Structures are given as structure tokens and as C-alpha cells.
Amino acid sequence: MFGKKKAPQAAEEVQIGNPDFLIEVQQISKIYHEGQENEVRALDDVSLTMKNGEFLCILGQSGSGKSTLMNILGCLDIPTYGTYFLNGQAVSDMKPSVLSGIRNREIGFVFQGFNLIPALTALENVELPLIYRGIGREERRQMATEALVSVGLENRMTHRPGEMSGGQQQRVAIARAVAAHPPIIMADEPTGNLDSAAGREIMEQLKALNEQGTSVILITHDIHLAQMAERIVTLQDGRIISDRPASEEGSV
Numbered sequence: 001m002f003g004k005k006k007a008p009q010a011a012e013e014v015q016i017g018n019p020d021f022l023i024e025v026q027q028i029s030k031i032y033h034e035g036q037e038n039e040v041r042a043l044d045d046v047s048l049t050m051k052n053g054e055f056l057c058i059l060g061q062s063g064s065g066k067s068t069l070m071n072i073l074g075c076l077d078i079p080t081y082g083t084y085f086l087n088g089q090a091v092s093d094m095k096p097s098v099l100s101g102i103r104n105r106e107i108g109f110v111f112q113g114f115n116l117i118p119a120l121t122a123l124e125n126v127e128l129p130l131i132y133r134g135i136g137r138e139e140r141r142q143m144a145t146e147a148l149v150s151v152g153l154e155n156r157m158t159h160r161p162g163e164m165s166g167g168q169q170q171r172v173a174i175a176r177a178v179a180a181h182p183p184i185i186m187a188d189e190p191t192g193n194l195d196s197a198a199g200r201e202i203m204e205q206l207k208a209l210n211e212q213g214t215s216v217i218l219i220t221h222d223i224h225l226a227q228m229a230e231r232i233v234t235l236q237d238g239r240i241i242s243d244r245p246a247s248e249e250g251s252v
Contacts, residue, residue: 045239186217190203
């Protein structure tokens with residue numbers, strides 16, 4: 001299921017990352033079909049760091065490696081080579097079952113396609129991952145309600161996805177991502193299925209979350225969206241070609 005990693009270290013040696021960083025990526029590569037004629041280097045010797053509370057954008061066109069990097073940062077995959085530290089822990093060396101637990105506690109995901117269940121209300125959609133976390137009915141109902149209120153949907157809690165606009169559905173997805181108060185929100189092309197007005201609304205929601213202390217990672221191909229972040233890391237052909245403040249002018 002996962003690619004080959006570097007040789008394991010001795011059992012007594014524990015790798016610890018720099019405590020100044022929320023995320024620390026050291027020379028990671030992700031290689032598919034390694035050593036074969038159809039070998040693909042989706043990521044090639046990528047290193048980056050991110051501090052708590054940052055709003056970071058990973059920018060790149062299709063095939064640049066940004067989705068692969070997102071999967072690794074989101075603990076959905078591990079690198080073929082290199083090390084990834086999350087909160088000082090070397091998660092790149094962990095088993096899938098352990099990664100799943102870290103992902104559940106540390107990261108909230110917002111995807112382009114909303115990923116809501118049509119038969120459930122907004123409140124029930126937000127509650128669903130809280131059920132998987134083993135949170136009791138009364139507590140999860142309160143957490144889900146607070147999350148929907150925070151994104152301005154207090155009057156839409158009993159509506160199903162088909163009864164809401166695309167922007168409202170994406171706000172439900174954001175509420176679902178933040179309900180358990182994860183320290184990181186990872187948004188993968190969150191405005192891709194929205195018109196420009198709804199897209200701006202969603203970006204303002206993400207900025208507001210960041211201002212409240214949540215670390216946000218935005219994955220996009222759109223330079224205009226990227227410039228709403230604090231910092232832009234641009235990928236091309238699996239490599240970082242620039243890492244700059246978003247206030248600087250420029251494009252891919």
C-alpha cells in the first residue's frame with residue numbers, strides 16, 4: 001500500500017523534530033514504480049517548515065505534486081524517502097493505523113467536492129466524524145451546533161445538502177472539519193466547484209479560522225486565491241521552485 005522508505009533506525013533511536021515548527025519536512029520524495037521504465041517522481045527532494053498559526057498555500061498546476069504533498073502532510077500517505085515531523089513526531093515512520101489516529105485528532109479536511117452525505121442534514125453531516133471519534137450524543141450535538149453557528153449556518157442545520165447552495169454546502173464541510181477543534185485545517189481546492197462570490201466567502205471563512213489561531217494549509221492552482229494566504233510555496237514537477245510571502249507579486 002505504501003512506498004518503500006529509508007532503512008529503519010534502531011529501535012532505541014527516536015527521531016524528534018524541531019519544536020519551533022508545527023510541520024517539518026526533510027528531503028521527502030514520493031516515487032511510484034521505482035526502478036521501472038514508468039517510474040514517476042511525484043515529489044523530488046522536498047523540504048519545508050510551517051509554524052503554528054500560519055496560513056500557508058501550496059500552489060501548483062496539475063501534475064506539479066501538490067496533491068501528493070497534501071496527502072503526505074495530511075497523513076493520508078507516507079513518503080518513499082525522507083522524514084516528515086508533525087508536532088515533533090516523525091509520522092513518516094508510523095504505521096497506517098497510527099497515522100489514522102493522528103489524522104483524526106490533528107487535521108480537519110475540506111475538499112473541492114464537499115463530500116457531504118445527501119440523506120443527512122447539515123447537523124448530522126457535521127456530527128458524523130464525531131461519532132467515529134467516540135464522542136457521546138449530547139456532546140457531539142453541541143459541538144456540531146457550535147461549528148455550524150461559527151460558519152453562519154445556524155438557520156440551516158436541518159437542511160439537507162440538496163436544499164443548500166454550493167457555498168452553503170462548503171460551509172457545512174468547513175464546520176465538519178473544525179467541529180473537533182483540530183489544530184490544522186487542510187483545504188484542497190475548496191472553491192473549485194463554486195462561483196466567484198461563494199469562493200470569496202469560503203476564503204474569508206478560512207482566513208477567519210486562521211485569525212482565531214487555526215493553522216491553515218490551502219492547496220490550489222489559482223494564484224489569486226493563493227495571494228489570500230500569508231505564504232506561498234510553489235511546486236513544479238515535484239520540486240519547490242519558490243517559497244515567498246504572499247504579499248510579493250508574481251505567479252506560477
